[in-house]
Amino acid sequence: MTAPAYLDPRTGQTWPLATPRWCGPDGQPLLLTDLPGIGREDIAQGERSLWRYRAALPFLPEAPISLGEGCTPLVAGSWAGAPVRFKCEWFMPSGSFKDRGASVMLSLLRAQGIAHVLEDSSGNGGAAIATYAAAGGMRAKILVPDSTSPAKTVQSRAAGAQIELVPGSRQDCADAALAQAERIFYASHNWHPFFLHGTKTLAYELWEDLGFRAPDNVIVPCGAGSNVLGCGIGFGELLRAGQISRMPRIFAAQPANCGPVARAFLNQPLEAVRPTIAEGTAIAQPIRTPELLRVLHESRGGAVLLEEEEIAEATRGLARQGLYVEPTCAQAAAAFGHLLAAGTIRESETTVVVLTGTGLKSTQRHAELMGMKL
Numbered sequence: 012m013t014a015p016a017y018l019d020p021r022t023g024q025t026w027p028l029a030t031p032r033w034c035g036p037d038g039q040p041l042l043l044t045d046l047p048g049i050g051r052e053d054i055a056q057g058e059r060s061l062w063r064y065r066a067a068l069p070f071l072p073e074a075p076i077s078l079g080e081g082c083t084p085l086v087a088g089s090w091a092g093a094p095v096r097f098k099c100e101w102f103m104p105s106g107s108f109k110d111r112g113a114s115v116m117l118s119l120l121r122a123q124g125i126a127h128v129l130e131d132s133s134g135n136g137g138a139a140i141a142t143y144a145a146a147g148g149m150r151a152k153i154l155v156p157d158s159t160s161p162a163k164t165v166q167s168r169a170a171g172a173q174i175e176l177v178p179g180s181r182q183d184c185a186d187a188a189l190a191q192a193e194r195i196f197y198a199s200h201n202w203h204p205f206f207l208h209g210t211k212t213l214a215y216e217l218w219e220d221l222g223f224r225a226p227d228n229v230i231v232p233c234g235a236g237s238n239v240l241g242c243g244i245g246f247g248e249l250l251r252a253g254q255i256s257r258m259p260r261i262f263a264a265q266p267a268n269c270g271p272v273a274r275a276f277l278n279q280p281l282e283a284v285r286p287t288i289a290e291g292t293a294i295a296q297p298i299r300t301p302e303l304l305r306v307l308h309e310s311r312g313g314a315v316l317l318e319e320e321e322i323a324e325a326t327r328g329l330a331r332q333g334l335y336v337e338p339t340c341a342q343a344a345a346a347f348g349h350l351l352a353a354g355t356i357r358e359s360e361t362t363v364v365v366l367t368g369t370g371l372k373s374t375q376r377h378a379e380l381m382g383m384k385l
Contacts (some may be wrong), residue, residue, distance in 0.1 A: 015069035017041045017204065018303055028069060031123045033197045040298045042204050043069055044238075048248030049215075051223055051330060061111055061212040067248060068115065068208055072122035076147035078104040080114050081212055085220040085363070088332060091348035093358040096226070097334060098217065101369035104165065105142040106366040107135035108210065112200055112237060113143040115209030120198060121147055128152070128198035131177075131188035132160040134291055135368055136200040141172035152195060156184045182295075201235045207244055210237045214245025217363055218255065225255040227360035228312070231351070232342045232367055233263035233272055234292035236303040243306035260365075261312040263303070264346035267320060269293040272303050273314035288376055289322050291339030291368060313355065315346035323380055326370075330377070335370035338380075343367075 016025040019035050020042050028043075035041055046069060053066040061081030065071055070157065083102040088095055100108035117140070120128065126149055130140040144151035153167050155178040156199035164174050177184040188197060200206050217226060225246060231238040242261050249255045265273040268285040269292070284295045297303065307313060325345035326338045343364045350356040370377055378385045 013044070015046060016044045018044045027315070029123075031120060031125055031196065032200060033192070033203045040202060042349070043208065045246055045251065047253035048250075048252030048254065050252055050254055051140060051219070054219070059175075061114065061209070061216070064212050064215045065165060067211070067215060067245075068119070069205075070119065070122075072118045074122075075114070075118040076121065076143050077114055077118075078110070078142070078146055080104060080110040081216060083216070084223050085217070086334075087213055088334075090328075090344050090364065091351050093347075093351055093362075095347060096361070096363045097344075098213070098363050098365045099334070100213070100340075100365060100367045101336060104140045105135070106214070106236065106369040106372055107139060108238060108365070109135045109139035109200055110142070111212055111241075112206035113139035113214070116198060116200075116203050116205040117143045117147055117149060119205045120196070121149060125196045125198070126150065127195055129154070129188060130197075130199055131155070131184050131189055132200065133163050134145040135372070137164070138170075138263040140165045140198060140200065141167035141170040144172065144343065145170040152191075154184050154191070155187050156181055200237065207237055207240050210241025211245030211248070212241075213238065214242050214249065218246075218249055221361065223254065225249070225257065225259045226363045227247070228260045228262065228350075228356050228362040229365065230262045230264060230343045230346050230362065230379070231365045232340050233265050233303070233314075234294040234339075235297050236263070236272060236299055238367065239263050239303050239306055240299065243310065246310075258310045261306055261310040262350065263307060263312075263314045264342035264347060265289075265292055265314065265316055266342065267316040267318050270316045271295060272297055273316045275300060276304055276314040277309055277316070280314075287322075287341050288319060288326075288338040289317075291337060313350075315349045317342050317345050317349075321345045326377070327380055330368070330370065334366060335377075336366045337370055337373045338376055339368040
């Protein structure tokens, strides 16, 4: 295959990887050209992190920035009366799945000479970038809305990141990041395609977890969609490499209060955005919606919209099973119940529900769900 390159998936135009970029010349989101994938013989068996799949990356940095991310538990359990496997992605250094993307993205960028990065996120994305920048001796600046609770930035501040409060909405914060991207490299977890090649390691890991076979179904919470796209990329590579015979069906779970991807898939009209307890997926305008829809359609998967009480009940129900997670990722369990009831998924199938973030980051929300005051 030809050398990996940046790709505009909507026009087919490519650019060499040698010059770091986070978007196309017209501000369009980029992916990478297809990679060939790897087989089990290419796994670095002695490596206890996602870097065991280093051979699947577009290039290998001399010194990866790693804190042992990946290799998260795949726990057999049950939900809505059916067997399921919970992939516990919060078993990561910063407490969320975004460590996969941060580790790979910052490792590759540092190898290309980038030493100072910009991110806009008041949640798990900012925490992951701050954590891995610190581990890699890089400088990080994180922009957050000025309405953000100070508690949400403590983790990033502790890692040494510079925090800038931006007046206005979350969109105002994103706009401010775009303006500053002319001065500091914009290593956005939503924009940079290297991040997706970190999240794709989830697919490789599930393949290995399940005895080198693909599950029938993978259900993920979806905001900007890096796990949906990562699974699409990773399982696509495994299919291309002849390691699996078919793609698993990929399903996106979103709150009804802010579910643009699910509404587009289900051909439902967009509605005004309302507050949701699934804060991590409250992305009103995902930049890669066409690519997300392509993954859902091509994998024969789908999307589920969830009401607030359903998300709350799933959050409580998982905690009662010992799985203390953010309401954001509890959506995936709630969606599994929907898909079972509709007959879309059968009990006899191997289904993975991806749980993306620790409940320790949403203690206030858990307290509210239990009627407690902190």
